[in-house]
Amino acid sequence: MENPTNTLQRELQDLKAQINTLEKGLEHKPDYGLGTGAAAVTNWELDLAMVKRLRERVSLIEQTLSQTDQNAYGICKQCGEPIHPDRLAVLPDTRLCIQCARNEQDSK
Ligand SMILES: [Zn+2]
Known part of the structure; x- marks a missing residue:
């Protein structure tokens, strides 16, 4: 039986890795216009929304884990x-x- 805290720790690491990857892609916002530009911008905005959601999940998990530290887990x-x-x-x-x-x- 695995300690559920480990599951959360692992999810936290996965989420942070995903955020890192997404943020690298977000550093350069594509230009509008020029053929496929509009689609690229849409993806950029989707990624941005995704990062925001992942961050919310991260803070929720961090909150849970910090409560865990207070041994009530x-x-x-x-x-x-x-x-x-x-x-x-x-x-x-x-x-x-x-x-x-x-x-x-x-x-x-
Ligand atoms: Zn109860």
């Missing part, structure tokens, strides 16, 4: 019971055990 914030490892494997950044997650859904 894998503990339900609602009832204080340990969250089942199977659940953490599927939802590494969940803060609720299955029971509390169900209760929360029922109350909506």
Whole structure:
């Protein structure tokens, strides 16, 4: 059974690598006009939007990992019971055990 924190660390590294790659492509904004220019600009803008989304994900994971450092990782914030490892494997950044997650859904 792998520690879910490792999964998040790895995802974080992947995301940062993707951001790096995308940012290299973003350094030179293509010119409009000249045949295929318009399509290139559209891709550039898509990449820019992608970087923004990836950055948001990175900050979410970093937040989760810093909470992990405060040793509450894998503990339900609602009832204080340990969250089942199977659940953490599927939802590494969940803060609720299955029971509390169900209760929360029922109350909506
Ligand atoms: Zn709970």
